[in-house]
Amino acid sequence: MEEFIKVNDVFYQYESFDEETDAGYALCGVNMTIGRGEFVAIVGHNGSGKSTLAKHFNSIYLPSAGEIFVDGMDTADDDCLFDIRKKVGLVLQNPDNQIVAGIVEEDVAFGCENLGVPPKEIRQRVDEALRAVDMYDYRRHSPDKLSGGQKQRVAIAGIIAMEPECIVLDEPTAMLDPKGRDEVIDTITRLNRERGITIILITHYMEEAVLADRVIVMDSGKVLTEGMPPEVFSQVELLKRHRLDVPQATELNHKLRSCGYELPECVLNAEDCAQALYELIKGMSL
Template sequence: MEDFIRVENVCFQYDENDKNSSYALDNISLSIKKGEFVAVVGHNGSGKSTLSKHFNAIYVPTFGDVIIGGMNTKDDDRIFDIRKKVGLVLQNPDNQIVAGIVEEDVAFGCENSGFPQKKIRERVDCALKAVGMYEYRTHSPDKLSGGQKQRVAIAGIIAMEPECIVLDEPTAMLDPQGRDEVIGTVMRLNKEMGITIILITHYMEEAVLADRVIVMDSGKILTDGIPRKVFSEVGLLKKHRLDVPQATELIYRLKNCGYELPECVLNEEECVQAIAALIKG
């Protein structure tokens, strides 16, 4: 499959005039294929949020290029085409809902793109059903829970029918139930509608669900690969002050104590099976 997003030797400085300021992104290159579900992890200040804002031309690289479906984000004339292809969902659901009624907020993006009225209606209904918020379409956003608000924000992006959705820590401000709702929705969009997902997160339990995990540290890519490979390097992740899922860590420590266990487990179920096998064995 062709590369949908290509990031080529990107460096980014928040203050270009200050020669001494450090780079938030330091020579990053990566490519993402259509339909992939990529998780980007890293601790605070690792540059993962900065990277997420490069995918739809909110930030433009100081050096290097970001190419989205053949369009360079530096090209001012294509900015709106790029933003129609790549949607960005932010951390705080309250700050990204514009209108006082759910369905009108979802329609906001389509209205800006100048679609005819009937098409907007169709897309809004379709997007609200996709995130399971159709019954709430006439409600006011203030009455919704955090998880529901975040799903409305996602619907607002889906209504524009993007090929890729970038989510910048969408679950950081939610309770566990809201987190499950949002991640479940995101996974469904990826599997059923084939939308490329780039999920920025610091919850390793979420990163495990992705097809591919990119670990960032101080503006550089530390490792990049399938979750099973990335989380097998517990030592490396620990060295860079990163967590691993609890199940992974438990097995890792038991192995260090000399028990015979599989190379890497990612969730509780695998962990239980591994330990059960060990006890029986």
């Protein structure tokens, strides 16, 4: 896979307003590469540095040491700023705080307007982006009247309209109810599959991380482990030691396995788990 984002030994320290105390490093030596068109989930508990890292991908934050390249451009290079932000869009956690205009379609148009896209093309892009997140019917509504999941999809549409190659989502579902969460995750996976947009999903819901091509686990500002979801989630002990959860189905499977039952090494979702148990019980009754 072609390399799209390269994170090279990045350290980041938040500015401390108190001279005496040292704020410590939020990121200490992060290395990772993200391929073009890949769907990567970054997981970690609160304070692991995952959100801080997310804000590095489109140069909202600049590394204190180390460097990040987006499609060959250094995020610290001021001349590349707009090119980088055009390529990498960021969706934040709180849907309310990232909607600028009082009407859905005008908000979606905001990014394109900033880029100086001609009005007719903005119209096309906005309509298309709203269809992509399935919010076209709401284009004339006020954002206040929408549910959390709908607002978050509008925020995603606002990024899509700028035609980015990569969308970084910083805990986009943390403030949503289960229905809204499903809507957003469905939208993200669809965008990744149908349009080949690179997705970096920052989350602490392991059920969401399972859907990714690759999972990167972060802990205290470092990459703890990474790999395909089955590889990562089979290390149940390691994750637990770092105060991280695994999907419930995975945990059940793991516990039963450690009791000596013959089950697959790792299952990721309820269906697989049920299937494995079914096979096990069928085998036992024979």
